[in-house]
Amino acid sequence: xxxxxxxxxxxxxxxxxxxxxxxxxxxxxxxxxxxxxxxxxxxxxxxxxxxxxxxxxxxxxxxxxxxxxxxxxxxxxxxxxxxxxxxxxxxxxxxxxxxxxxxxxxxxxxx
Amino acid sequence: xxxxxxxxxxxxxxxxxxxxxxxxxxxxxxxxxxxxxxxxxxxxxxxxxxxxxxxxxxxxxxxxxxxxxxxxxxxxxxxxxxxxxxxxxxxxxxxxxxxxxxxxxxxxxxx
DNA sequence: AATAATACATTGTTATACTATGTATTTTGT
DNA sequence: ACAAAATACATAGTATAACAATGTATTATT
Numbered sequence: 001x002x003x004x005x006x007x008x009x010x011x012x013x014x015x016x017x018x019x020x021x022x023x024x025x026x027x028x029x030x031x032x033x034x035x036x037x038x039x040x041x042x043x044x045x046x047x048x049x050x051x052x053x054x055x056x057x058x059x060x061x062x063x064x065x066x067x068x069x070x071x072x073x074x075x076x077x078x079x080x081x082x083x084x085x086x087x088x089x090x091x092x093x094x095x096x097x098x099x100x101x102x103x104x105x106x107x108x109x110x111x
Numbered sequence: 112x113x114x115x116x117x118x119x120x121x122x123x124x125x126x127x128x129x130x131x132x133x134x135x136x137x138x139x140x141x142x143x144x145x146x147x148x149x150x151x152x153x154x155x156x157x158x159x160x161x162x163x164x165x166x167x168x169x170x171x172x173x174x175x176x177x178x179x180x181x182x183x184x185x186x187x188x189x190x191x192x193x194x195x196x197x198x199x200x201x202x203x204x205x206x207x208x209x210x211x212x213x214x215x216x217x218x219x220x221x222x
Numbered sequence: 223a224a225t226a227a228t229a230c231a232t233t234g235t236t237a238t239a240c241t242a243t244g245t246a247t248t249t250t251g252t
Numbered sequence: 253a254c255a256a257a258a259t260a261c262a263t264a265g266t267a268t269a270a271c272a273a274t275g276t277a278t279t280a281t282t
Contacts, residue, residue: 005174005176005202006202006205006206006209008267008268009127009130009131009206010127010209011127011239011240011267011268012126012127012130012238012239012268012269013126013127013128013131013209013210013213014127014238014239014240015123015124015126015127015237015238015239015268015269015270016120016121016122016123016124016125016126016237016238017124017213017217018238018239019120019123019238020120020124020217021217021220024217024220024221025220027221032260032261033260033261033262034258034259034260034261035259035260043216043219043220044212044213044216044217044219044220045212045216046213046216048239049239049240049241050260050261050262051239051240051241051242051243051262051263051264052238052239052240053261054261054262054263055238055239055262055263056238056239058262059237059238063116065116075247075248076247076248076259076260077246077247077248077259077260077261078260078261079260079261080260080261091116091117094117095117095120096221098117098121098124099124099217099221101155101156102124102128102155102157103214103217103218105154105155105156105157106128106131106132106135106155106210106214107214108154108155109132109135109136109154109155110135110138110207110210119236119237122236122237122269122270122271123237123238123269123270125269125270125271126237126238126239126268126269126270127269129269129270130269143229143230144229144230144231145227145228145229145230146228146229159270160270160271160272161229161230161231162231162232162233162270162271162272162273162274163269163270163271164230165230165231165232166231166232166269166270167269167270169231170269186278186279187228187229187278187279188228188229188230188277188278188279189229189230190229190230191229191230
């Protein structure tokens, strides 16, 4: 309720951006959820709440952009690994085009 | 309902991004709504629906990031001009820091 | 005279990130 | 040995913002 404007704004910027980040990071690598969140935190300083990540991945699965498989561990809880599908790769390319336009436009107007 | 994934995603990416664009464009210029929408379309190819713009500006006014004044025209409908406040300028700087981090992070992971 | 363009505005819908919460196992600290 | 923190997945409810649709009114175009 009392988050300041910039914090609320950051949360809004993540809408859509997170999907783009997820697909980008999965482009060349397989990850499981917990690992993914840690990885993105290191790479980008962006903190993805677990309550954001798992529903997001389920949406992406439903849209057939990613697949997942359970991998049993020698010890501990099984991990669910996510991979990009072909549809996911193609969709990512379209998103990359849009993002590049957007980022360069914003760069232009903020100079 | 039947918009394809990428179109829905573009709409989501605009959340937050539009606020950032608005504040950036108003940084050095005064604009009225209709003019602003046309200007952004030319500068960035981004189409801001009027039903997005006016509620957005009202939010920014309520947050004291922008002010507005009506300007009567010699002919035609009066125009409502928007200007950044000091709070708006300071807020914009914080947003710019975040955006630069985000944009460079995304650039990094998409290579 | 009709249509498009200019100009501001509101209502209702939809999508998504977040908080809070829950389950369960393993590792670390004291 | 025991408590706390970290690992790992998951869901329910809330808040926010973009958009479509619609509305009012004036001016320019054809």
